[in-house]
Amino acid sequence: xxxxxxxxxxxxxxxxxxxxxxxxxxxxxxxxxxxxxxxxxxxxxxxxxxxxxxxxxxxxxxxxxxxxxxxxxxxxxxxxxxxxxxxxxxxxxxxxxxxxxxxxxxxxxxxxxxxxxxxxxxxxxxxxxxxxxxxxxxxxxxxxxxxxxxxxxxxxxxxxxxxxxxxxxxxxxxxxxxxxxxxxxxxxxxxxxxxxxxxxxxxxxxxxxxxxxxxxxxxxxxxxxxxxxxxxxxxxxxxxxxxxxxxxxxxxxxxxxxxxxxxxxxxxxxxxxxxxxxxxxxxxxxxxxxxxxxxxxxxxxxxxxxxxxxxxxxxxxxxxxxxxxxxxxxxxxxxxxxxxxxxxxxxxxxxxxxxxxxxxxxxxxxxxxxxxxxxxxxxxxxxxxxxxxxxxxxxxxxxxxxxxxxxxxxxxxxxxxxxxxxxxxxxxxxxxxxxxxxxxxxxxxxxxxxxxxxxxxxxxxxxxxxxxxxxxxxxxxxxxxxxxxxxxxxxxxxxxxx
Numbered sequence: 001x002x003x004x005x006x007x008x009x010x011x012x013x014x015x016x017x018x019x020x021x022x023x024x025x026x027x028x029x030x031x032x033x034x035x036x037x038x039x040x041x042x043x044x045x046x047x048x049x050x051x052x053x054x055x056x057x058x059x060x061x062x063x064x065x066x067x068x069x070x071x072x073x074x075x076x077x078x079x080x081x082x083x084x085x086x087x088x089x090x091x092x093x094x095x096x097x098x099x100x101x102x103x104x105x106x107x108x109x110x111x112x113x114x115x116x117x118x119x120x121x122x123x124x125x126x127x128x129x130x131x132x133x134x135x136x137x138x139x140x141x142x143x144x145x146x147x148x149x150x151x152x153x154x155x156x157x158x159x160x161x162x163x164x165x166x167x168x169x170x171x172x173x174x175x176x177x178x179x180x181x182x183x184x185x186x187x188x189x190x191x192x193x194x195x196x197x198x199x200x201x202x203x204x205x206x207x208x209x210x211x212x213x214x215x216x217x218x219x220x221x222x223x224x225x226x227x228x229x230x231x232x233x234x235x236x237x238x239x240x241x242x243x244x245x246x247x248x249x250x251x252x253x254x255x256x257x258x259x260x261x262x263x264x265x266x267x268x269x270x271x272x273x274x275x276x277x278x279x280x281x282x283x284x285x286x287x288x289x290x291x292x293x294x295x296x297x298x299x300x301x302x303x304x305x306x307x308x309x310x311x312x313x314x315x316x317x318x319x320x321x322x323x324x325x326x327x328x329x330x331x332x333x334x335x336x337x338x339x340x341x342x343x344x345x346x347x348x349x350x351x352x353x354x355x356x357x358x359x360x361x362x363x364x365x366x367x368x369x370x371x372x373x374x375x376x377x378x379x380x381x382x383x384x385x386x387x388x389x390x391x392x393x394x395x396x397x398x399x400x401x402x403x404x405x406x407x408x409x410x411x412x413x414x415x416x417x418x419x420x421x422x423x424x425x426x427x428x429x430x431x432x433x434x435x436x437x438x439x440x441x442x443x444x445x446x447x448x449x450x451x452x453x454x455x456x457x458x459x460x461x462x463x464x465x466x467x468x469x470x471x472x473x474x475x476x477x478x479x480x481x482x483x484x485x486x487x488x489x490x491x492x493x494x495x496x497x498x
Contacts (some may be wrong), residue, residue, distance in 0.1 A: 005031075005032040005033060005034040005035065005099065005102065005103050005106075006034075006035065006082050006083045006084060006106075007034040007035065007082050007083070007084035007085065007086050007102065007106060007151065008034055008035055008036050008037070008038055008076075008077075008080035008081075008082045008084070008085055008086070009026070009034050009036075009037045009038065009057070009086045009087075009088060010038045010040065010073060010076030010077055010080065010085055010086070010087050010088070011037070011038070011039050011040065011076075011087075011088050011089070011090050012040045012042055012069050012072035012073050012076065012089075012090065013039055013040065013041060013042065013049070013072075013090035014041075014042050014043050014090070015041065015043055015046055015049060016090055016091060016200075018090055018091040018092075018198070018200065019039075019049070019090045019091075020050075021093055022088065022090055022091070022092060022093060022094070023051060023053055023056065024053070025093045025094050025096075025098075026055075026056055026057075026094060026098075027053040027054065027055035027056045028055055028096070029094055029095070029096055029097065029098045029099050030096060030097060030099060030100060031097060031098070031099030031100035031101075031102070031103060032099055032100075032103050033056075033057040033099065034057050034082070034086065034099075034102075035057065035058070035080075035081075035082045036057055036058045036059065036060060036080070036082075037056055037057045037058070037059045037060070038059075038060050038062060038076045038079055038080060039051060039059065039060070039061045039062070040061075040062045040063075040064060040072040040073070040075050040076045041061055041062065041063045041064070042064050042066060042067065042068070042069065042071075042072040043063075043066065044065055044066035045065075048061070049061055060079070062075055062076065062079060062369075067165070068165065068167075068168045068169060068170075069163075069169070069170045069173065070162075070163035070164060070165045070167050070168075070173040071163075071165045073087060073147065073162070073163050074162040074163050074165065074326070074327070074368075074369065075368060075369045076369075077152075077154060077157050077162060077369075078162070078327075078329075078368070078369025078370065078371075079369050080154065081154075082154065083153060083154060083155075084106055084151050084152070084153060084154065085151065085152050085153075085154050085157065086102060086149075086150075086151040087147040087149070087150050087151070087152070088148070088149055088195070089147065089148045089149075089170075089197075091197070091198065091200055092120075092148050092149065092195040092196065092197050092198075093195060093196040093197075093198065094149075094193070094194075094195050094196075095193065095194045095195065095196070097193075098118075098193050098194070098195070101191065101192050101193035101194070102118075102151065102191070102193050104191075104192065104193075105118075105151070105191030105192060105193055106151065109189075110187075112185070112186055112187055113153075113186065113187050113188070113189055114152060114153050114156035114181050114182075114184075114186035114187065114188060115145075115150060115151060115152040115153065115156065115178070115181065115186075115188045115189075116150070116151050116188070116189050116190065116191040117144070117145060117146070117149065117150045117151075117188065117189070117190050117191060118148075118149030118150065118151075118191055118193040118194060118195055119141075119149075119190070119191070119192070119193065119194040119195075120140050120141045120143070120146070120148055120149065120194070120195055120196075120197050121141060121194055121195070121196045121197065122137055122138040122140055122141050122196075122197050122198075122199065123196060123198065123199070124138060124199070128287050129285060129286050129287045129288075130285075130286065130287075131286050131287060131292055132207065132282045132286055132292070132295075132296060133199065133202055133206060133207065134199045135285065135286075136207075137197065137199045138199075140197050141197075143233070144175075144178070144232065144233035145174055145175060145177075145178035145188055145232070145233075146174050147173075147174040147177075148195060148197055149193065149195045150174070151191075152181070156181050156184070156186055157177075157181075158329050158438075158439065158442055159181075159184060159439070159442075160177070160180040160181055160183075160184065160324075160326070161324055161325050161326020161327065161442075161496075162177070162326045162327075163176075163177050163326075164176050164177070164180075164223075164324040164326075165324075165326075166219060166321075166324070167216055167219065168216075169212065169213065169216070171210075171213040171216050172213065172216040172217065172219070172220055172234075175220065175232040175234060176219075176220060176223065176224070176324075178232065179224050179228065179231055179232055180324070182231075204291075204294075204295040204298070204299070205299065207299050207303065208299050208302050208303060208306060211303055211306040211307045211309075211310050212310050213310070214239065214307050214308075214310040214311040214314060215310045215311065215313050215314030215317060215318070216314065217239075217311070217314065218311060218314030218315055218317075218318050219314060219318045219321065220232070220234075222318045222321045223321060223323065223324070238278065239307055239308075239311065241274065241278065241304070242278075242303065242304035242305075242307040242308055243304075243308055243311075244274060245270075245271060245274035245275060245278065245304040245305075246304045246305045246307075246308040248267050248268075248270035248271040248274060249267075249268075249271040249304075249305060251263075251264075251267035251270075252264050252265075252267035252268035252270075252271055255267055274304070275300055275301050275304070278300045278303070278304065279296050279297050279300035279301075282296045282300060283296045283297075324496070325496050325498070326496065327368060327369075327370050327493065327494065327496070328370060328442050328443055328444045328462070328493060328498060329370070329371060329436075329438045329439070329442040329443065330370070330371045330372070330373060330406070330407075330432070330433065330436060330438045330442065330443045330444070331365055331370055331371070331372050331373075331443070331444045331445075331446060331490075331493060332372075332373045332374065332375045332407075332429060332432055332443060332444070332445045332446070332456075332461075333362075333372065333373070333374055333375070333445075333446050333447070334374075334375065334376060334423075334445075334446065334447030334448060334449075334452045335374050335376035335398065335410075336376065337447075337448040337449070337468050337470065338355075338446060338447050338448045338452075338466060338486065339354060339355060339358050339362075339374070339398065339402060339486070340352055340353055340354050340355060340358070340398065341353045341354075341355060342448075342468075342470070344380075345380035345383070345385040345386055346380075346386070346394060347380070347385075347386035347387065347390030347391070347393075347394065348390070348394070349393045349394050349396070349397035350397075352394050352397040352398055352401065354401050354402055355486060357485065357486060357487045358402055358486060359401070359402050359403065360487065361486050361487045361489075361490040362402055362403055362490075363403065364490055364491075364494060365490060365493070365494070366403065368494060370493075370494075371406040371407075371436060371438070372405055372406060373405050373406050373407035373408060373409070373432050373436075374395070374398070374405055374407070374408045374409065374410070375409045375410070375423065375428040375429055375432060375445065375455070376409070376410040376411070376428075377410070377411050377422055377423050377451070378391050378410045378411060378412055379411075379412075379413065379414045379415065379422070381412035381413075382412055382413050382414035382417060383414060388412065391410060391412070395408055395410065406436060407432045407435050407436055409421075409428040409431055409432050410428070411423070411427070411428060423447075423451040423452060423454070423455035424450070424451040424452075424454035424455045424458060425455060425458065426455055426456075426458035426459035426460075428455070429443065429445060429455050429456060429458075429459035429461055430459045433459070433461070440459045440460040440461045441460055441461070443456075443459070443461040443462070444456070444461065444462045444463075444464060444493055444498050445459075445461050445462070445463050445464070446463075446464045446466060446483075446486070446489050446490075447463070447464075447465065447466070448465070448466055448467065448468045448470070448471055449465075449470070449471055449472075449475055450465070450471075450472070450474075450475030450478060450479070452465070453465050453475075453478075453479050453480075453481075462481065462498050463479070463480075463481065464479075464481045464482070464483055464489045464492070464493075464498070465479035465481065465482045465483070466482070466483050466484070466485065466486055466488075466489050467482065481498070
């Protein structure tokens with residue numbers, strides 16, 4: 001196994017049998033292995049994934065507990081630390097030279113290129129015409145910016161907050177991300193690597209269920225305006241016709257209820273004609289066997305009203321939407337009074353006592369892939385009340401009790417020392433962001449007094465105040481963002497309200 005590719009491969013999965021085929025292909029493909037393979041198990045529950053195969057890159061399995069592909073991909077790329085994140089779906093099969101070609105696709109790309117898409121091959125059956133579902137799947141071969149095989153710079157993902165988790169299914173979330181990334185001035189290009197996307201077996205009602213995506217199209221328009229389809233290379237399809245056919249059906253039922261049989265018959269005839277035209281458009285190119293014709297006839301009657309219903313549902317649900325900001329890359333916490341009870345100038349690890357809910361709040365952030373850190377003023381060192389060794393011992397105890405931190409920064413200076421690190425100066429916040437390669441604009445600082453939020457503002461980060469009895473009223477009044485408890489502050493961050 002040859003390592004050396006500065007990329008991580010992220011695969012969201014719900015444990016389908018196709019995952020085994022993908023892992024076998026990745027284990028046997030030739031070329032330099034990426035830094036790691038991150039499988040994100042998006043099942044609410046289930047047996048652990050069997051991923052132990054010789055030839056795979058170092059592999060981690062993360063769990064979302066369920067949340068959809070956007071959330072699963074976000075957890076995957078946030079957990080990665082490489083320059084490039086290569087996304088694969090769990091039902092594709094990379095070519096034997098996929099690693100080699102991925103390395104070639106990523107080599108020497110200009111700085112303004114934020115992503116590169118692989119090529120998709122969809123095998124269709126030999127000896128017969130493809131079914132409606134098979135033809136629809138074949139459209140992936142010419143689609144733009146689909147994450148069946150798409151590598152992004154991690155910095156580009158962080159800059160836009162990753163995938164918009166308001167898209168609940170594997171539909172439009174990749175197009176939305178591409179438009180936001182390109183909206184920053186970056187480019188997306190096509191590479192030479194190739195995957196095969198087999199047509200997976202489905203039941204006859206799958207085309208009916210996919211109509212839920214019409215609500216996602218409304219969200220796309222709200223976010224990106226009227227021209228989003230052209231920029232995302234996403235044809236409109238038959239929805240205008242579905243609206244007309246559904247209107248004819250509604251008119252027929254309404255006129256019949258109003259005891260206007262002649263007009264009701266004409267409207268019903270329009271519905272029948274529209275439904276028949278739609279059904280034939282799907283039947284004509286296909287195999288035309290009994291099963292396919294029956295499926296097309298039944299679903300063609302259901303799809304127009306369902307497509308219209310989901311579109312109207314989207315209009316109501318997405319009346320007002322804000323641009324997706326996503327989760328911050330880093331949340332920094334003050335220590336005393338925020339994470340632990342405040343014992344002034346404490347140098348005894350035994351007096352490091354977490355506030356109720358602190359560990360749970362931190363773990364919620366960690367579970368979503370958000371890095372966490374501590375920034376703490378420790379002027380007791382300058383005052384000669386505690387030693388550097390005592391501060392370090394208390395910080396070590398903090399990690400024992402509350403779990404690992406990605407960065408820990410503390411200032412030993414006093415208020416009159418004129419340093420650049422002591423809050424409200426921005427030094428510790430800036431240093432923590434620099435250490436982890438985080439843009440301060442993607443950082444949140446949570447603390448219990450005004451100097452915490454002032455340090456955040458000075459560094460270009462977002463400050464959230466969680467007042468305690470020692471917080472002065474003027475500090476509370478001055479804080480733009482406040483929360484009643486630490487848990488509430490973290491909940492707002494996880495909800496994107498930061």
